[in-house]
Amino acid sequence: MRWENLTENPAEIPTGRVTDAALFGADTVTTRTFDTPEFAGVTFHEIRARSIVNRVPGASRMPFEWTVNPYRGCTHACVYCFARKTHSYLDLDTGLGFDSQIVVKVNAPELLRRHLASRRWHGEHIAMGTNVDCYQRAEGRYRLMPGIIEALRDYANPFSILTKGTLILRDLDLLRQAAEVTDVGVSVSVGFVDRELWRTVEPGTPAPERRLDVVRALGEAGIGCGVLMAPVIPFLGDHPVQLRETVRAVAAAGATSVTPLVLHLRPGAREWFMSWLGQHHPHLVRRYERLYAEGAYAPKWYQRRITRQVHELAEEFGIGPSRAEAPRRLRARQEPEPASAATQLTLL
Numbered sequence: 001m002r003w004e005n006l007t008e009n010p011a012e013i014p015t016g017r018v019t020d021a022a023l024f025g026a027d028t029v030t031t032r033t034f035d036t037p038e039f040a041g042v043t044f045h046e047i048r049a050r051s052i053v054n055r056v057p058g059a060s061r062m063p064f065e066w067t068v069n070p071y072r073g074c075t076h077a078c079v080y081c082f083a084r085k086t087h088s089y090l091d092l093d094t095g096l097g098f099d100s101q102i103v104v105k106v107n108a109p110e111l112l113r114r115h116l117a118s119r120r121w122h123g124e125h126i127a128m129g130t131n132v133d134c135y136q137r138a139e140g141r142y143r144l145m146p147g148i149i150e151a152l153r154d155y156a157n158p159f160s161i162l163t164k165g166t167l168i169l170r171d172l173d174l175l176r177q178a179a180e181v182t183d184v185g186v187s188v189s190v191g192f193v194d195r196e197l198w199r200t201v202e203p204g205t206p207a208p209e210r211r212l213d214v215v216r217a218l219g220e221a222g223i224g225c226g227v228l229m230a231p232v233i234p235f236l237g238d239h240p241v242q243l244r245e246t247v248r249a250v251a252a253a254g255a256t257s258v259t260p261l262v263l264h265l266r267p268g269a270r271e272w273f274m275s276w277l278g279q280h281h282p283h284l285v286r287r288y289e290r291l292y293a294e295g296a297y298a299p300k301w302y303q304r305r306i307t308r309q310v311h312e313l314a315e316e317f318g319i320g321p322s323r324a325e326a327p328r329r330l331r332a333r334q335e336p337e338p339a340s341a342a343t344q345l346t347l348l
């Protein structure tokens, strides 16, 4: 396993560090397994990371610049997961290894708090859940997110979370406290509500309807929640009836928005997904090879078609900020201060 000379992701450079800096040293790795059914077959590699806030290069397609990822690997085990490739940087397997060899940055909360306190940090938005799910099952045991949210709350630092995990509801009070002092965005990923497809392609995730319960609960708590309808899976989850059922369910959950994203198959994910496709839907292999002949992304015409269909359905079902009760948003002043200085905040 290659622990040295590691950056978080070639697309994400740790801040304040040269590119060949190690996030952690081999001497700091503790490997554990837990004798519970929930973690059967899963190995955890606990590390003390050297940095936690990562910069996304400007050339990236991502709409955010800074990220925090307390975990590497994900037991949600989505067959299509684009983060699989990142496991190869550790010389770990990008297939089953990604699903079962989980790196845990046990000092993530203290590192983040230190980073937020730095004079060099200017309170930029931090995105989480952008590489792997920060509310995957491991979080139930390691409980890193409460400390992370507390730090962000205390420094009134805006942030967003994208997740497929229902565990986020454990931290609802903290999210509510943070939303009192800064911008908090939460999105839940639900690409489809087809249970058969879910069982095979996202075997470690909570069921789509449980995720939509999260959307509902967050909305009821005053934290507006959007749905990233991702991925829309060609020929398996893109039938107009499936799109309609999904958008209908998203609307019923009170989502503030729905954003479709067609499956993309980057190296690492592509091999694993195509192998799964060959086992479960062999008749589709040729169609996929043609659809993804140009690379990792489906053709523009296909993406546009899905986007148009979903937007039309969203309009039909009335999804949008005006429909759901708007979350209370407070804007913090420039200098990060503890949240208790609420009198200095401005209601948007």
Ligand code: SF4
Pocket (backbone or CB within 6 Å): 074, 075, 076, 077, 078, 080, 081, 082, 083, 131, 132, 133, 136, 164, 205
């Ligand atoms: S939940 Fe997200 S990070 Fe985890 S396996 Fe699925 S797509 Fe990957």
